[in-house]
Amino acid sequence: MPADEKPIASVWTRPRRGREQLSREQIVAEAVQLLDTDGLESLSMRKLGTRLDAGATSLYRHVANKDELIELVVDEVYGELEIPATDTADAADWRTLAARSAYSLRAMILRHPWVASVLGQVGLIHLGPNVTKMSERMAAVYKAAGFPSDETGHAMKTVISYVIGMATSEAAYLSLIARSGKSEREFIESLRSGGGEDPQVEDPGKARDETFDYGLRRVLDGLQVRLDEIPGDAAE
Template sequence: MPVDKKQPIPSVWTRPQRRKREQPALSPEQIVSAAVRLLDEEGIDALSMRNLGTRLNAGAASLYSHVANKDELIELVVDEVYGEIEVPEAGARADWRSAVGDCAHGLRTAILRHPWMASVLGGVGMSYLGPNMMRISEAMLDVFQKAGFPADEVDHAVTTLTAYVIGMTTSEAAWLTMLARSGNDEREWMERLWPAAEEAAQDHPQLREQYASLRGKDPREMRDDKFAYGLQTVLDGLAGRIVRMSE
């Protein structure tokens, strides 16, 4: 499809809305909902306008009346997933850690519920212009500002938190995707992996000790604990910034 010279940046959020001469057979909500289901069931490699059209029993024209291409479709489904995240309000300055922590856990939960998200987040063009992402960003900026961060640091604080969550969760999503493809349960897979891991660690005493302490633990609980530890460390660092600025 040729590039619209009136559109400064290619994105579903910057493209001028087309005039509809007649009511399309499909709504944007139907298209996005079906795309999310396709991605959840078959993964990112299965997403194409043709496959989506087949699922919806619709021709390409019905899709292109709302979405110019696959890139725009991905922008829409990513924002749809962001819509699952709730951002609580920080009623008082002391509540900011709880509010930020809840949002961080919400983002992690959304990505792990839709593991394909991890493979597209870094390449989604104008995802921050989507209505749900704008809602989250506005709320997070408000929370950090009420926490005591100056205006020129609020965005840095939000970016730092988001980078931690996405960085940790991307690895988790890749791991869960591999497990899903293998058809193995996480606990069973880990039990099968331990002997090889322990054998490989024979010449590394620190690793041997660590593996011995982890053997038999629930791998999901270990992932939760690691995420919570890192999140609290990030929040401790941000809290330290507030203290130092107030001195």
């Protein structure tokens, strides 16, 4: 790096401040609660400061701006993911490991619907510890499966893209139901014009799970076809 060129500032490389009444962990925890309750459009340093009974100036001692705050909260919820280590099962069972990772990512997005809309702006310069760790674990699943090194990331991103797309749509649907004040079953029944039994009405949560699972299995089927095409020494 040239002597006159300054490194790009990042919340992950900035030294933490010493003991203060308000900590970065408190700020992040409260921000996640605010986002879960009111959505991304409600997030502001001023509103967050009010919830913490602190001025915005106190927050800026720990977080330079809203973009840095988003990096922190995304990394926080990424820590909820349960990504199995590749040494916990035979590599031949990669589909099970990939599916478990996908289910965990979907569950996290449904708990925090706002996260899907900000994933694209996180980690462009520096990755937080949870995002780094979980991304490496997910990539290891596809590497152990036998994908060549130049395809590992593509395989992982293909599955992640499916999960984010499905979970984002699902979260928007559930938010609409929540605003209606009805249960999911009541909401579906109110849209039906005919009678008769409908599994989607009887157990709508199960129906959503089955829809997600069907698509995930077909995506993994496609990746398995690609794996079967790869020569045995190509993944070395």
